[in-house]
Amino acid sequence: METVRTQDVSVNDLKWKIEYCAERCTMCGSCVATCTKNAIEACISHRSVTVSNAHQPEPVKEHKAIPVIKQVASIANACVGCGMCEKVCPNHAIKAVRNIDNRFNLLARDHGPIKRGGRTNLNAQRTLDSIIVGRISQMTDPALDSERHTFDIRAPFGRVLLPGELPLISENGQLTLTGKTPPVNWIYPLIFSDMSIGALSTRAWEAVSLATAYLNEKHNLPIRMCSGEGGMPVKLLESEKLKYMILQIASGHFGWNRIIKAMPRMKVDPAGILIKIGQGAKPGDGGLLPAAKVAEHVQAIRGVPKATLSSPPNHQGLYSIEESVQKMHLSLNAAFGFRVPVAIKCAASATSVSVYNNLLRDPYKICGGFFIDGIQGGTGAANEVSLDHTGHPIVSKLRECYLAAVKQGLQGQIPLWAGGGMGLTGNAAADAFKMICLGANGVFVGKILIQLLGCIGNENGRCNACSTGKCPTGICTQDPRLVKRLDVDKGAQNIVDYILALDSEMRKLMAPIGNSSLPVGRSDALVTTDKAIADKLGIQYVC
Amino acid sequence: MCRIGSIKSKVPVHPSKALHLMLPQQEGHDNSGFAMVMQDLYGVFTEYKDKPLLSLACTQRGAQLVEDYMDSHNFVQLAEWIPKPNKQQGLDIKAMPYYIFRNYDYPEQYNDKTQEEREELMLDTRLALRKILEETNEGYVYSFWPDVLTLKEIGDPRDIATYFRLWDDSGMLVAKSIVTQCRQNTNYDIVRYAAHPFFIQGYTLCANGENTFYTKNMEYQKSLHRGYTGFESDSQNFIYTLHYVLRQLKWPIQYYKHVITPLPFAEAEQREDKKVLSVIRQSLGHLEINGPNTIIAVLPSGEMITCCDSKKLRPVVVGGDDTTIAISSEVCGLNAILPNRDMSKDIYPNEREVVVINNDLEVQRWKQ
Numbered sequence: 037m038e039t040v041r042t043q044d045v046s047v048n049d050l051k052w053k054i055e056y057c058a059e060r061c062t063m064c065g066s067c068v069a070t071c072t073k074n075a076i077e078a079c080i081s082h083r084s085v086t087v088s089n090a091h092q093p094e095p096v097k098e099h100k101a102i103p104v105i106k107q108v109a110s111i112a113n114a115c116v117g118c119g120m121c122e123k124v125c126p127n128h129a130i131k132a133v134r135n136i137d138n139r140f141n142l143l144a145r146d147h148g149p150i151k152r153g154g155r156t157n158l159n160a161q162r163t164l165d166s167i168i169v170g171r172i173s174q175m176t177d178p179a180l181d182s183e184r185h186t187f188d189i190r191a192p193f194g195r196v197l198l199p200g201e202l203p204l205i206s207e208n209g210q211l212t213l214t215g216k217t218p219p220v221n222w223i224y225p226l227i228f229s230d231m232s233i234g235a236l237s238t239r240a241w242e243a244v245s246l247a248t249a250y251l252n253e254k255h256n257l258p259i260r261m262c263s264g265e266g267g268m269p270v271k272l273l274e275s276e277k278l279k280y281m282i283l284q285i286a287s288g289h290f291g292w293n294r295i296i297k298a299m300p301r302m303k304v305d306p307a308g309i310l311i312k313i314g315q316g317a318k319p320g321d322g323g324l325l326p327a328a329k330v331a332e333h334v335q336a337i338r339g340v341p342k343a344t345l346s347s348p349p350n351h352q353g354l355y356s357i358e359e360s361v362q363k364m365h366l367s368l369n370a371a372f373g374f375r376v377p378v379a380i381k382c383a384a385s386a387t388s389v390s391v392y393n394n395l396l397r398d399p400y401k402i403c404g405g406f407f408i409d410g411i412q413g414g415t416g417a418a419n420e421v422s423l424d425h426t427g428h429p430i431v432s433k434l435r436e437c438y439l440a441a442v443k444q445g446l447q448g449q450i451p452l453w454a455g456g457g458m459g460l461t462g463n464a465a466a467d468a469f470k471m472i473c474l475g476a477n478g479v480f481v482g483k484i485l486i487q488l489l490g491c492i493g494n495e496n497g498r499c500n501a502c503s504t505g506k507c508p509t510g511i512c513t514q515d516p517r518l519v520k521r522l523d524v525d526k527g528a529q530n531i532v533d534y535i536l537a538l539d540s541e542m543r544k545l546m547a548p549i550g551n552s553s554l555p556v557g558r559s560d561a562l563v564t565t566d567k568a569i570a571d572k573l574g575i576q577y578v579c
Numbered sequence: 580m581c582r583i584g585s586i587k588s589k590v591p592v593h594p595s596k597a598l599h600l601m602l603p604q605q606e607g608h609d610n611s612g613f614a615m616v617m618q619d620l621y622g623v624f625t626e627y628k629d630k631p632l633l634s635l636a637c638t639q640r641g642a643q644l645v646e647d648y649m650d651s652h653n654f655v656q657l658a659e660w661i662p663k664p665n666k667q668q669g670l671d672i673k674a675m676p677y678y679i680f681r682n683y684d685y686p687e688q689y690n691d692k693t694q695e696e697r698e699e700l701m702l703d704t705r706l707a708l709r710k711i712l713e714e715t716n717e718g719y720v721y722s723f724w725p726d727v728l729t730l731k732e733i734g735d736p737r738d739i740a741t742y743f744r745l746w747d748d749s750g751m752l753v754a755k756s757i758v759t760q761c762r763q764n765t766n767y768d769i770v771r772y773a774a775h776p777f778f779i780q781g782y783t784l785c786a787n788g789e790n791t792f793y794t795k796n797m798e799y800q801k802s803l804h805r806g807y808t809g810f811e812s813d814s815q816n817f818i819y820t821l822h823y824v825l826r827q828l829k830w831p832i833q834y835y836k837h838v839i840t841p842l843p844f845a846e847a848e849q850r851e852d853k854k855v856l857s858v859i860r861q862s863l864g865h866l867e868i869n870g871p872n873t874i875i876a877v878l879p880s881g882e883m884i885t886c887c888d889s890k891k892l893r894p895v896v897v898g899g900d901d902t903t904i905a906i907s908s909e910v911c912g913l914n915a916i917l918p919n920r921d922m923s924k925d926i927y928p929n930e931r932e933v934v935v936i937n938n939d940l941e942v943q944r945w946k947q
Contacts, residue, residue, distance in 0.1 A: 177789035177870045178892060185890065186843050196861045199828055204855065209831045211855050220861050222844060445802025448864050550791045551869045552889060553841075560794040 047107045049139040051497060052115040052132040054107040058083075060129035063103050067121035067130050072506035072518060075115035076130075079106050105130060111144050118492055118499045118508040134496075150420040151326075153493075153502025153512060155317060155457075155483060158424040159411050160495035162461065163431040163569060167470050170563030170578060173550035182540070182547035189542055189554060190258070191478035192451045193282075193308050194220030194377030194404040201401075218401055219377045221307055223258045224251075225478030225554060226468055226538070228485055229455055230284045230310065230381070232264030232291075234325045234334045234345075235416030235502070236486070237519040239527075240511040244485055245272070246524065247531035248280050255532075257539060260307045262480070265323050265347060267291015267337045273298035278306050282379075285368065286312035287322045288347030290338040299371070308404065309368045309378040313351070313360070316409030316456035318418035319383030319427050322347030326417055328505030331514035357394045365402045379405030384428035384456065392437045396446045405451045407480060408433055412457025412495075414483040416512055417503030430456045431474065435573050438475025438557060447475070447557060455480035460495070464534075465541035474573060475557045486511050488534050489527040581609075581762040582908035583775075583787045583895075585875045586916070587883045587936050589902050591621040591753035594745045596916055598736060601761045603911040612763035613736035614774040616783045617728045617754035618877055623660045624728070627682040630657055631701050634729040635708075636675040636771065637718025644711050645679075645720070652704065653686030660751070662743050672734035672742050675718065680728055702780055702806050709808075719771045722778040728754070731774045736761040756883065758875055760785050773811035777818045780806065781879030784821055786814035787908050788872030788893045796820070799865035803827070817874050820866045825878065832884070834859065836933050836947040839868040840889035875906050883936045891930035897942065898925035904936050 047053055054076055068078055081104040088095045107115060115132050122131040144150050173179040180187075195218035203215030228248060233241045248261040265286035272278060273295060283306045285292060314320065325334070325345040335342060354360045360380070368378045380403060382391055388408055395403045410430025415423070434454040441447040454476040458467045460483075468479045483491070490509045493499040502512035510522035546552065549561045563578040564570045570577035582604040586592050597615055624632065635645060649656070659681040664674065689697055705723040712718040721729035732739045740746050758776045763769045775785035790796065793813035800807040800819045804827065807819040817839070824835045841860045847853055860867075871892030875885045885895050885906050897906050898913045900920045907913050910925065926944060928934050935943040 173791070173870075177791060180890070188841075188843050190844050192861055192864075196864075197858070199823075199862045202858050202862055204830070204858070206829060206831055209833070210852070211830060211834060211859075213854055213858065217858050220857070222857075442798045442802075445799065447799060448861075550789070550871075553867060553869065555792070555795070555869075556864070557795040557798060558792065 045109050045111060045143060047109045048135065048137065049143055050109070050114045051135055051138045051140045052117040053135045054105070054115060054121070055131050055133050056105050057129045058102065058104050060127040061105060062127060064126065066124040066126070067105060070120045070124045070508070072120070072508045073116060073501070074108065074113045076105050076107055076121060078103060080104070081106070111140070111146065114140065114144075116499045116501045117497070118501070120508045151417060151503050152420050152423070152500045153414075153416045153418070154423070154500030155414045155493070155495060156411055156423050156427065157495055157497050157500075159427070159429070160460065161429070163429065164467050164470050165461065166566040166569050167562050167564045167575070168578075169469065169473075169545055169549060169561055170576070171561040172548045177550050179550055180547040180552060182543040185547070185552060187543050187546055187552050189225060189539065190222040191225035191554065192220050193223050193260070193379065194218055194451070195401050196220060196449050196451070197401065198446075198449065216374070218404065219375050220404070221377060223260045223307065223478075225472065226259065226464070226535070227282065227453065227478065227480040228259060228261035229480040229482035230262035230264040230312065231416070231482050231486070232266035232323070232325075233268060233337060234266045234329060234514075235264060235512060237507075237510055237513055237522065238333060239519050239522045239524050240486065240489055243489055243522070243524045243527035244531065245277075245281075246528035247535070249277050250528065250532050251535055252280055255536060257535065259535065262310050263291070265290050265312060266325075266334070267294050269337065270294060270298055274301045274303065276304055278302060279304040281306050282308040282310050284310045284312055285364075286347055287349065287351045288345065290323075290340070290345065290347070293339050294337060305372055305376045309372070309376055310407065311360075311364050311368065311378065311380045313380060314383035314409070315381070315415060316383045316411050316413030316427055316430065317415035318422040319385060320349055321418060321422055322349045324417040324503075326503050326505065329514050334514060357391060361395070361398045361400065361403060366400065369402050377404030378402060379407060379453070381407035381409060384408045384410045384430050384433040386428065388428070388433050389436050389440045392450070393440055395450055396441060396444065403450050405453055406437065407453045407455065408437065410454070410456025412460060413455055415502075430454050431471070432572050434471060434476050435474045439574070442557070448477075451477035453478050453480055455482070459484035463541070465538040465545065469542060469545040470562060473555050473558045473561045475559070477556055485531055488530040489522065581760055581787050582912070583760045583785045583873065583875050584905065584907045584912050585756070585758040585877070585883055586903060586905045587756050587940065588904075589755070589940060591755055592757060592903070593748040593753050594757065595740065595748060597757045597759040598740050598745065600905055600907060600912040600916050601736065601759060603915045604907070604909045605761065609762055610735045610737070612731070612733045612774055613739040613759070613761055614731040614776060615729070615757055615759035616722070616776040616778055616877070617752070617757050618726055618783065619755035619881060620726050620728060620753070621755070622751040622753045623658070624682070624726070627658055628726045630682045630684055631723050631725050632728055633679065633681045633683065633723045634721045634727070635679040635681070635718060636677070636721075636731070637679065637712060638676050641712050641715070641717030642677050642679060644715065644717060645708055648708060648711060649683065653688065654704070655684040656681060657684050658682040664742050665744055667741070670734070670738040670742055672732060672738050674732065674742060678730070678743075698780055706806065706808065724778065724781060727778060727783070729776070729778055731771050733763055733769060733771065756877055756881065758783050758785055758877055760787075770811045772809050775812065775814050777815055779818060779822050780826060782818055782822045782826070783877040784814075784818035784874055786817050786872050786874045787895075788888065789813060789870035790816050790868050790872060791870035792816070792868055795865050796868070816868065817872075818876070820868075821876055823866070832878070832935065833933065833945065833947060836886055838863045838866050840930070840947070841867060842947065873908065881938045884933060885928060886933045887928060887930050889930050894927075896925055896927050897934050897936070898922065899940070901940065904940050904942065
């Protein structure tokens with residue numbers, strides 16, 4: 037009889053347990069080779085088995101040493117439930133199952149705070165699912181035909197002036213522009229959100245950018261993709277495709293050395309600049325790229341050695357919102373000759389309305405968009421305590437910002453873009469449409485894109501291993517062996533197919549409410565079955 | 580759906596003509612009310628064309644409140660026309676006790692003020708009177724402007740006409756421009772203010788249809804101008820935007836259509852004036868109109884216009900002769916009052932067109 041040590045880690049302490057059927061296993065080794073966490077190993081087990089080796093059944097009970105697959109009882113090698121073993125097993129001999137009695141959170145802090153990637157696992161409530169597009173055109177006005185009518189599904193990215201501020205003069209019955217107006221690009225109301233080369237593998241990033249270019253050039257959908265912090269390949273910076281990209285500058289300024297050097301050779305302007313102040317998944321934290329993911333090409337693009345890259349929580353030298361506007365917005369606007377809209381992304385917060393008000397009142401009129409990122413946003417790496425316990429839901433915050441602008445007659449002046457959980461349950465069109473009715477000009481999505489590439493992470497603690505460099509799908513890793521698992525073309529095609537379906541679904545939502553252009557702020561089109569949500573958002577309560 | 584109509588004529592026209600324009604269309608307008616704005620007045624108002632005319636429906640106390648306000652603000656009453664109603668039994672009308680149409684002279688302190696300042700005064704006066712009457716629930720003030728008379732009532736338009744003796748052309752009440760419709764608001768509460776045509780500072784407008792961007796229009800318009808009030812009907816959005824684009828921004832008339840029904844992006848991109856159209860769409864995005872609708876409007880210049888929604892989901896037709904041109908939701912209305920016109924010249928504007936009738940009855944027809 038073995039001695040039991042209470043403090044020993046057992047597989048029963050881990051979040052996922054391996055269910056293994058030795059009778060089905062052929063010991064091909066595929067599962068062990070596939071597991072990026074080394075959570076399983078092949079070993080010999082002493083078993084009492086009944087065997088029959090004769091032509092007729094002659095069962096004999098034997099004690100045998102047989103090879104088996106066994107879960108490793110280690111916190112560092114804890115199974116994350118990615119399911120790759122099950123996927124690769126030819127005989128359905130193995131799978132990971134959730135262990136609700138685990139003690140992982142108590143044991144996993146032995147080397148400091150738990151770090152992981154993914155998204156919040158605690159605050160995945162779905163306000164948007166309680167909201168219904170309930171104002172349907174019936175009798176009083178006709179619904180449109182989603183297949184036949186033309187629909188203008190475009191959103192502004194850039195600073196919009198009040199009508200009275202436009203430099204227009206009327207001559208001979210015609211209006212003429214007499215001065216410059218801030219640059220505004222009308223783009224698709226869904227932006228591929230900022231995931232860097234580094235956070236993503238080069239292949240995954242390439243697949244997203246491939247889908248972006250394809251949607252623009254083959255389907256005439258002006259989708260824009262944000263680079264994420266960390267720059268992008270010089271070849272892309274100097275190509276015509278740069279016009280589809282929004283360059284991000286975050287607090288680490290990673291990648292900007294190359295961007296600035298490439299400027300004289302840029303053939304076209306980028307679609308925009310996004311200043312990242314914060315992100316919804318880990319508000320108050322800067323970007324974090326663990327050393328395990330700082331591969332050679334990442335070092336080259338960012339101009340850094342192989343080390344964990346922690347972007348500071350703030351942009352250095354910015355102490356107030358006025359400074360942010362004067363320094364960062366002005367210098368980035370100036371850098372591109374005031375031809376490229378510059379927007380800002382903040383984590384949703386109890387203070388978002390104050391931030392938005394400050395931006396709206398900026399005398400320079402150079403803030404071209406306010407991106408608000410809710411708690412359900414994703415990240416490549418963060419402290420779990422930040423992911424699960426800090427942040428702010430996006431829906432009411434977006435609504436509050438819109439209504440703050442309405443109160444001042446400034447709605448639409450700084451376009452509102454909302455993200456963080458858009459498409460969480462797989463239907464990004466419905467989420468985007470409802471957010472637009474509540475006042476968003478558009479939405480930005482990240483997680484759903486990598487899910488389309490093959491990411492199997494979810495809100496229930498599955499995988500979320502983006503920070504480890506051991507992403508089993510080859511999406512959030514720089515390990516060349518793992519990256520090869522990802523088929524770039526197939527991944528890009530999945531994104532293209534999804535966005536084309538989303539575009540049709542947007543029409544399917546616009547048509548019944550009788551709108552041929554986006555119903556920004558048309559809250560009367562929404563109803564909710566939740567009284568508290570109705571009161572908070574100012575929409576009709578129904579039951 | 581309601582039906583709308585208007586008449587513009589070189590010779591003064593009696594309201595009965597407007598009624599004859601509308602009655603054949605009654606299957607579409609349900610006969611629940613009658614409202615009209617008459618402009619370029621003759622008859623009893625001929626001598627006071629340059630003096631603001633107050634159109635009012637009220638109780639006795641309401642009349643007193645209005646009189647007190649006007650007196651205390653130094654308006655001098657010049658003339659008054661109070662219809663003597665035919666109160667025969669069985670008429671379908673929810674009449675107010677008094678209908679007052681009264682010309683005032685500007686207060687003395689406005690003698691050397693500019694026309695613009697006088698126009699602001701007239702608006703402020705109407706808004707103040709509306710507030711007083713609304714607070715006390717003693718009546719309705721529809722317009723206060725030179726040469727403009729507004730009548731609105733709930734009931735069967737034929738009976739309303741009988742009540743006000745509008746069938747008999749005594750020559751007292753005639754105008755060269757009439758905009759009318761025969762239905763109360765049915766989408767929202769029946770409020771006299773919700774019945775179009777609406778009027779603000781020289782602009783008159785009535786609309787047939789829906790504006791599904793009512794909420795976003797209203798939320799924006801509320802902050803644009805003190806005169807943009809009420810919002811009892813989604814049709815008010817049309818007139819406020821018309822007023823805003825033409826009077827406040829001082830843009831030429833063709834840009835109104837670009838504001839309410841902007842060209843699709845792909846189409847606008849092909850145009851020479853794409854930059855102008857683009858900044859207009861950006862800055863006035865919250866004034867875009869969606870939904871099925873047709874409007875008829877009269878501008879301060881006296882020009883009458885009509886246009887439709889961007890999908891041409893509501894009908895309208897323009898037709899007439901050298902003396903009179905009418906706009907109507909349905910052609911049967913035109914046939915009733917202008918049976919001898921050349922029908923081959925009738926205009927059925929498409930979704931991108933605007934038709935403008937000037938004071939010489941020249942018809943311009945252009946695409947946005």
